[in-house]
Amino acid sequence: MLKKVAVVGAGVAGLSCAIRLQKDGYDVEIFEKDSFPGGKMNTISSAGFTFDVGPTIVMMPEVYREVFEYAGKNPEDYIPMQQLDPIYSIQFSDGQKYDVSTDMAHLTAFLENISMKETLGYYKYLSKTYSRYLNAKENFIERSFRGPLDFYNPKTIVNALKLRTFNTAHNEVAKYVKDERLQKLLSFQTLYIGISPYNGPSIYTIIPMIESIYGVWFIKGGMFTMAKAMASLFEELGGKINYNCDVEEVLVQNGKACGVSSDRQKIKSDYVVCNADFPYAMKNLIRQSTYKGKYTDKKIDSMKYSCSVVLMYLGLKKKIDGLKVHNIIFADDFDRNISDIFQGNDPKDPSIYIYASTKADSSLAPKDKEALYVLVPVPDLSVRKKRWTAEETEQYKKIIFSKMKKVNGLNDIENLVEYEKIYTLNDFESRFNAHNGATFGLAPTLGQSNYFRPHNKCMSTENLYFCGSSVHPGAGVPIVLTSAKLAATELRRDAESL
Ligand SMILES: Cc1cc2nc3c(=O)[nH]c(=O)nc-3n(C[C@H](O)[C@H](O)[C@H](O)COP(=O)(O)OP(=O)(O)OC[C@H]3O[C@@H](n4cnc5c(N)ncnc54)[C@H](O)[C@@H]3O)c2cc1C
CATH class of the missing domain: 3.30.519 (Guanine Nucleotide Dissociation Inhibitor; domain 2)
Structure with a gap:
């Protein structure tokens, strides 16, 4: 008999995790409190105007495409994309405006207009940051953590030290460029994940580098196209989405998640994947304190x-x-x-x-x-x-x-x-259900990143997995898509070890 998985939430991460597991042969059912898919990747349509509600900037398009490729589909049939140039237009306080291009010749002309020295500094920043990104991607972003030995081992510690992320984003950038406008241009992106460039870890200087070398893209019809496409794909694969279904509890018996209960019904399942924001879910959906582990209500409020x-x-x-x-x-x-x-x-x-x-x-x-x-x-x-x-x-x-x-x-x-x-x-x-109205979830401070961020496999309840902004590896569409991949991998690892 097929193993049953209940997924709480049809946000980007919930949908993508559900697609992967359904494709892998599980019987997956999503429970979503709203009447639409996508969570924050939602839409407002009124008076002939259509607005994306939350995410708008498409970075790392290959991560979007991978969801469809995993299911054996052509992404172009679901999310046709075009590359944007300029990636954005910036206006400084003195009224000066710059269109930032990914075209190397345009970019170089823009930088050389400031100075040759700053241009050289910029390209040094790009090269150094790319090398840190490769380390982060392989050893931290695309890897999940279970026990302490996954982090506290010589290889990971050496790679963590090589990331040199103790500096702040702004100070890191200031090592390469002295022009204040350029410093802002290469550090304000920490705001994309809701943290300060003056306090946020320097690793987030990878964001402008990613924009620069992989480009910024636009999905025809806006971001909601991605949400609708994932929901359709999941249903094409045989999955079921229950809309308007507010989950009230993740059911746990003898230390194992065994289903969900909503205002309407109780559903038994072999595994539960929770895409609802982690702080909210720990406070409200996991009812017994023994199953919350270290994430007590007090701990959640102090994060x-x-x-x-x-x-x-x-x-x-x-x-x-x-x-x-x-x-x-x-x-x-x-x-x-x-x-x-x-x-x-x-x-x-x-x-x-x-x-x-x-x-x-x-x-x-x-x-x-x-x-x-x-x-x-x-x-x-x-x-x-x-x-x-x-x-x-x-x-x-x-x-x-x-x-x-x-x-x-x-x-x-x-x-x-x-x-x-x-x-x-x-x-x-x-x-x-974003705790504290924090649009990007738990802040990715050093103490709340990688091994120290809530894990994709719950450490206090068996058969329970988390994906989404407040768990590893963090917020942003490509990153929560990665969290979905990690949660699905963790679930399969447990299922296959039985
Ligand atoms: C304003 C804004 C701008 C952003 N801009 C960008 C951007 O430009 N580029 C980018 O990459 N990222 C951006 N982000 C970040 C990105 O949108 C998020 O990281 C991502 O969409 C989060 O997806 P998620 O699946 O983790 O969570 P959510 O979208 O929050 O999904 C969680 C789902 O769970 C459901 N749910 C919650 N509780 C329950 C319950 N009890 N029962 C049933 N269902 C429940 C919710 O209704 C929701 O559908 C932005 C975010 C915001 C808010």
Whole structure:
């Protein structure tokens, strides 16, 4: 008889883990509290505008494609992609704007315009960071950890030391380039995973390197195409998704996970894979304290969380010429902006990210109109200490609009808006069960990374596995797709050892 696997959550990681296991011959059933697949990779469709809700930047496209290839399918049939150039447009506080290209000749011209020395520094950074990335990929990102010996062994310790990740991202970059704008350009990406460039481990300087050498891509129809495609593929393989099914408990008997119970039913299974955010799941879905292991409620509350965001989805009455697909507008005082976010103050002068998906796919808005997604990093609940009120959201909207006005064509933003929706940390907490409204889950500090991050195989309950942002290897679509692969491998390893 086929072994049964219950998966909690149809987020990116849950779907991809389910596809792998269904393909491997397990009988897999997903239980998703919402009425759609994808979790944060969701969509808002209204008044002719279509917005991606969460992720927007496609990096490491081969990891996306691998999900379909694993199932013997051609990814092009599911997620047709195009490479973007420039990867983004950056506007600094002095109003200067740069389009950052992956084309080497363009990039070199841009760098040499600053100075030859900085150009040399940049290429040294690229080469050193690539070598660290190869080490991280082989020895940490694509490897799961079970017991202490998986980490505390001479080979892994030597590789960990070679990663030299004790420095901060910003200080690491400053070793190669002295120009302040270049330093920002090569370190602000730690915000993609919700941590500060001034505190976040230097290993995350691999993010701009990955953008630069593998490119930034766009999936036709936006990110939600990926979520829909994974759900279809899973169903084509014979898997079943139960939508509107809120799991209330992971059932455990004699130390082994043996099913899930929801508001509707109890389902028995041989294994459980949990894609719901780890801190939430440990607090709410694992009921008995013996099965939580070291992750007691107190421990979960004392852990460090990534920042949150305020997100505006704006349907505009007309096209805006000055925008590319991805646009970053830095705060006048970036250092202050970052310290505000991580010390619990809502930035008065924020940096903002504008995603104009309609620049890559005009079908995402009515003719001659623009769909904009405006993201502003703000503190999560663990440092902000209070939820957003409706008044604060309205006040903050004014701050965001005043920043948007610095972009050519958006000077009159209030009068251009024909559709508007705003998400705050309250929404991330309530809609996606993201603990503390931390949009990127547990912060990937050194003490919460690799062996020290919650494992893909639960250490306190047998037959229970985790995938998603708050477990190893971390947040971001390609990384949670990797966590799904690791969780599936761990499950198979246990099943095959019986
Ligand atoms: C605003 C934002 C911007 C981002 N930008 C990027 C980007 O540009 N590029 C990138 O690569 N990454 C980006 N990320 C990160 C990326 O989106 C996430 O790391 C990834 O989507 C997380 O997927 P997941 O499967 O781990 O979690 P989730 O998407 O949170 O999925 C968890 C699923 O579990 C379900 N669930 C929870 N509790 C229960 C329950 N009790 N019962 C049943 N179901 C339950 C939820 O409804 C959800 O569907 C961004 C994230 C956000 C929020």
